[in-house]
Amino acid sequence: MTERGEESESSGQGNGRGDDELLPEDVDRRFNELIRGLAAERVEEEPEPAAPPPEPAPEEPTLLELWDAELPEDDEDEYVPPEPPPLLWPSLQAVGGILLIIGGVALVVNPGLAPLGANPGRLVGFVAFLGGVWLLISRLRPDRDADDTDDGAVV
DSSP states (O other): OOOHHHHHHHHHHHHTOOTTOOOHHHHHHHHHHHHHHHHHHHHHHOOOOOOOOOOOOOOOOOHHHHTTOOOOOOOOOOOOOOOOOOOOOOOHHHHHHHHHHHHHHHHHHOGGGSTTOHHHHHHHHHHHHHHHHHHHHHTSOOOOOTTOOOOOSOO
16 A cells, blocks of 8 residues: 555646645645654754752741641531420410411301301401401511610611
């Protein structure tokens, strides 16, 4: 088998083409010549091995050592969180208000649950619903006084 360079030389002369047109084989051959030339220049330009590296200077003290600061030792103990506080029980007013709301809605939707009839059952359900809402709202914190201007820490 012949090399690409030999083929391109023989085929380039036989086609009668000018020097302006290059075949892919010509490009490959020229590229290889350039690479070989660069590699030869690089070998010639390589400097002689440098002198051995200087001995390392003695280690300088750190700022903590200069200030004679002592850091606490790292404890490898695992953090164990404390027991969470017990859940607070809702107040009697809160439980009563929620039960009145649920019962009031149930009577408004289905007045036959109470032995009063349809219209009086709905009326009792509506009043029970309003009473439950009033109980829950009455437990909210009162508004601040007008003369109380202390907002605490304001950023």
